[in-house]
Amino acid sequence: MINLFPASERHVADLGWLRSYPAYSFGGYQDANRTGFGVMRVCNDDYIAPGRGFGAHPHSDMEIVSIVLNGRIRHEDNLGNRVVSSFGEVQRMSAGSGVIHTEFNDSDDEELRLLQLWFMPKQRGAAPSYEAKSFDTGKLHNALLPVVSDKPSIHTASIAQNMTIYLSKLGRDQSIRYEAAEGRNLFVYVIEGKLATLGHSLTAMDTAEIERVRELTLTADEDAFFMLVDLP
Numbered sequence: 001m002i003n004l005f006p007a008s009e010r011h012v013a014d015l016g017w018l019r020s021y022p023a024y025s026f027g028g029y030q031d032a033n034r035t036g037f038g039v040m041r042v043c044n045d046d047y048i049a050p051g052r053g054f055g056a057h058p059h060s061d062m063e064i065v066s067i068v069l070n071g072r073i074r075h076e077d078n079l080g081n082r083v084v085s086s087f088g089e090v091q092r093m094s095a096g097s098g099v100i101h102t103e104f105n106d107s108d109d110e111e112l113r114l115l116q117l118w119f120m121p122k123q124r125g126a127a128p129s130y131e132a133k134s135f136d137t138g139k140l141h142n143a144l145l146p147v148v149s150d151k152p153s154i155h156t157a158s159i160a161q162n163m164t165i166y167l168s169k170l171g172r173d174q175s176i177r178y179e180a181a182e183g184r185n186l187f188v189y190v191i192e193g194k195l196a197t198l199g200h201s202l203t204a205m206d207t208a209e210i211e212r213v214r215e216l217t218l219t220a221d222e223d224a225f226f227m228l229v230d231l232p
Contacts, residue, residue: 007205017052042118053104059095071112077101170220193224
């Protein structure tokens, strides 16, 4: 089964310094029909003006992933971390029993675009932690590159949930096949371009929630940059 959520139906929160396109209920945007998918609770596509961002605020019991698509993000927290990340890097924060952090656009003249993803953890009340990892952007082409996983590696950030986040760039007319385990959910988000799967066409900022599908083929109708999440 596939459930499509086109970009044309997404809520837009425009605060001047921030344009946010949430796929699920978030902050002042609440939709009883859009509260999450599997363990995913948030998928925001955010555009943040130069020098602006989110001041100190708390989180708890949530796995938070930031994927930079353009520009630079500066993260600081009460654990002592201060990290600046750009495209080719991801940040993962396990809020656990509680953490306070800030997120700002680190540039004075370039807009920041990032995906912010929140997932329920396997265990509540764990010790908070943070990490940033870089990956080889060249390995995105015509492949599914894991960037966050419960099976981490030197270039893959860890997460306290049974899941994996992949990024991929497919050239026009190229296809890629993914085989999921029994009972898994698959979430597809098109960052750029046009992608076809299961008889449907997705364009930039469209999402697809896929259940009870073991073999998934994704084909680029034009050059496409997308995210695939395999989650419970």
